[in-house]
Every structure is written in C-alpha cells, then in structure tokens.
Amino acid sequence: xxxxxFIGLGxxxxxxxxxxxxxxxxxxxxxxxxxxxDAAAELGVGIAASAKDAVAGAEVVVTMLPAxxxxxxxxxxxxxxxxxxxxxIDSSTIDVESARKAHARAAERGCLSLDAPVSGGVxxxxxxxxxxMVGGSDEAFAKGEPILSAxxxxxxxxxxxxxxxxxxxxxxxxxxxxxxxxxxAFVLAEKLGLSHxxxxxxxxxxxxxxxxxxxxxxxxxxxxxxxANNEYKPGFASALMLKDLKLSQEAAQAAGASTPLGAAxxxxxALHNAWGEGGTDFSGIIHLLRGREGQ
Numbered sequence: 001x002x003x004x005x006f007i008g009l010g011x012x013x014x015x016x017x018x019x020x021x022x023x024x025x026x027x028x029x030x031x032x033x034x035x036x037x038d039a040a041a042e043l044g045v046g047i048a049a050s051a052k053d054a055v056a057g058a059e060v061v062v063t064m065l066p067a068x069x070x071x072x073x074x075x076x077x078x079x080x081x082x083x084x085x086x087x088x089i090d091s092s093t094i095d096v097e098s099a100r101k102a103h104a105r106a107a108e109r110g111c112l113s114l115d116a117p118v119s120g121g122v123x124x125x126x127x128x129x130x131x132x133m134v135g136g137s138d139e140a141f142a143k144g145e146p147i148l149s150a151x152x153x154x155x156x157x158x159x160x161x162x163x164x165x166x167x168x169x170x171x172x173x174x175x176x177x178x179x180x181x182x183x184x185a186f187v188l189a190e191k192l193g194l195s196h197x198x199x200x201x202x203x204x205x206x207x208x209x210x211x212x213x214x215x216x217x218x219x220x221x222x223x224x225x226x227x228a229n230n231e232y233k234p235g236f237a238s239a240l241m242l243k244d245l246k247l248s249q250e251a252a253q254a255a256g257a258s259t260p261l262g263a264a265x266x267x268x269x270a271l272h273n274a275w276g277e278g279g280t281d282f283s284g285i286i287h288l289l290r291g292r293e294g295q
Contacts, residue, residue, distance in 0.1 A: 001025045002147065005058035007051050007074055008092070009036040012118070013064035015125040016091070016151045018043030020062075022128075023150035030054040052081040060147055061088045067243075068098025075102050084110030087143050091132070093117045093240075095247050096162045096169075097254070103136065103161035112140035115161065116148060117168040121236045129153040133171070135164035169251055172244040176265040176282070178212040183286035186219050190290075196221050218283040227281035238285065239278035242269040 001024040006017040009031035020027045021044040028046040030053070031037050037047045048054035055061050055078045065071050071090050082088070088106050090099065090113075099115040106113035114136035124130040130152035134141055141157045148155045158167045185208065189199045200222035204214050217223040227235040234240075245266035252259040272278075272288045 008064035068094035133167035173248040232284040235281035241282035
C-alpha cells in the first residue's frame with residue numbers, strides 16, 4: 001500500500017487519516033494540537049515530530065488546514081522535504097487564487113498536485129462517505145483517486161488546478177441560499193398556523209423539494225437525523241458556512257459574476273455569527289429569521 005503523510009488532524013482531518021489507515025495505508029501525520037494528535041493516534045495514525053518529519057519518504061501528502069494562508073505556508077515548508085514526483089493533495093476549503101498558487105509551487109518542485117475540498121461534514125469524514133471535488137491534471141487525478149476513494153464515497157474530477165475549490169464554493173453558495181429559503185418558509189408557515197410536518201409533507205414531494213429540506217430540515221421532527229433534533233449541534237457549523245460564502249463572494253468579485261442571493265446569504269450568516277451562533281449548525285439560521293423572541 002501507499003506511504004502517506006497527513007498534515008492537519010482536526011475534526012475532519014483526524015477521521016480522514018484514520019480511514020486511510022483502515023484502508024491499509026501507512027500514515028504518518030502532524031498537527032499543532034496535542035489533543036488532535038492523541039485522537040488520531042487512537043485511530044492507528046503514526047504521529048510525527050513535525051510536518052517535515054511527516055513527509056519524509058512519503059509517496060503522497062495530504063493537507064487539511066483552515067485557510068489559504070495556512071496551506072501556502074505549510075506547502076512552502078514541506079515541499080523542500082519531499083521528493084520530485086510526490087503527489088501533494090490539499091483537501092482544505094480555501095480561495096481559488098491560493099489553491100492555484102499552491103499548484104504552481106508544487107510544479108516548481110516537480111511534484112504532482114490536486115486541490116480536493118470535501119463535502120459531507122464530520123459525519124462524512126468519520127464514515128468515509130465524503131464527496132471530493134478535485135482540480136488538477138489527469139495524471140495527478142489518476143494517482144490520487146484511489147487515495148481519495150479510501151476517505152470518501154464519490155470523487156469528481158472538476159478540471160484543472162483550482163477547479164475543485166471553484167466547485168466547492170459554488171456548491172456551498174447554493175446550500176447557504178437554499179437553507180435560508182427553507183427556513184424562511186418554515187417561519188412563514190409558523191405565522192400562518194401551518195404545522196412543520198404539513199409543510200414538510202407538501203414541499204418534500206413537490207417543487208419545493210431540496211437537500212436542505214429533505215436531508216437537513218431546519219426544524220425538529222420531520223427529519224429525525226437533522227441537527228435540529230440535537231439542539232443544532234454541528235454538523236456543519238455556521239462559522240464554516242460564513243467562511244465559504246465569503247469565499248464565494250471574493251471569487252464572484254474577482255470573476256465579475258453577479259451573485260445577489262449569494263451576497264445576501266453571506267450578510268445573513270454574518271449576522272447569525274454575530275449573535276454568537278457561529279458554533280451551532282448552519283441550519284440554525286432559522287433562529288435569526290424568527291428573531292430572538294422565537295428561539
């Protein structure tokens with residue numbers, strides 16, 4: 001099997017590294033957090049003394065980090081320690097420009113590279129059911145697909161460098177907008193005296209049907225597995241949704257694209273986070289739409 005280095009062992013990265021071990025790969029990893037390293041070690045992940053130590057001798061390197069500046073910083077550090085021909089994969093969600101800069105730096109070192117952000121949240125990371133949206137060359141994708149498949153259910157090649165990030169931010173802009181729309185409908189239904197279940201039964205089988213309704217319903221009851229039934233514990237935190245919506249708006253501005261609903265969604269999630277709900281699930285945006293008295 002493959003020798004893999006994994007940098008970034010947080011809520012997503014730790015379980016992802018553990019699934020690579022389950023698939024039979026040898027994984028050596030690093031994170032700045034001792035608690036994250038300890039949790040990964042319990043999953044059979046080998047822990048390195050540093051990022052450079054983790055990548056020494058690795059055939060594939062995977063990074064899972066908070067933002068573009070972190071990815072560029074870590075890649076600048078580790079690319080000096082990897083052999084030419086190594087495949088370097090970034091599964092963080094970052095801006096397209098930073099992703100393309102990372103690809104360029106890998107190419108300068110003679111390495112293959114992929115940007116491969118994920119959809120599926122912590123549950124998908126633990127269950128190896130993530131969807132990977134992948135940007136990079138055909139050669140890099142062919143080498144990386146088996147590795148990504150050990151951590152996810154679906155791996156989609158979206159095109160050249162940066163296109164994985166482009167797909168991710170477009171997808172999550174749709175998600176943020178649709179969750180607000182579904183939440184608005186439930187708030188209106190409450191004011192009109194229509195029950196949650198009645199609205200769900202109608203909308204889920206007619207033209208209002210969407211993932212935010214049928215899988216992640218923002219009110220308790222109709223979908224027992226949605227975070228609304230667990231006090232809106234994430235899931236996918238509101239702070240992360242705001243991050244992705246901001247990325248979508250940065251990209252829209254840079255590309256000259258008109259995204260008025262995406263901009264409105266970003267503003268609403270900014271207000272929701274300012275209320276102190278950044279750590280709750282993004283479906284909790286319904287609280288903002290009801291007003292504090294409706295919580």
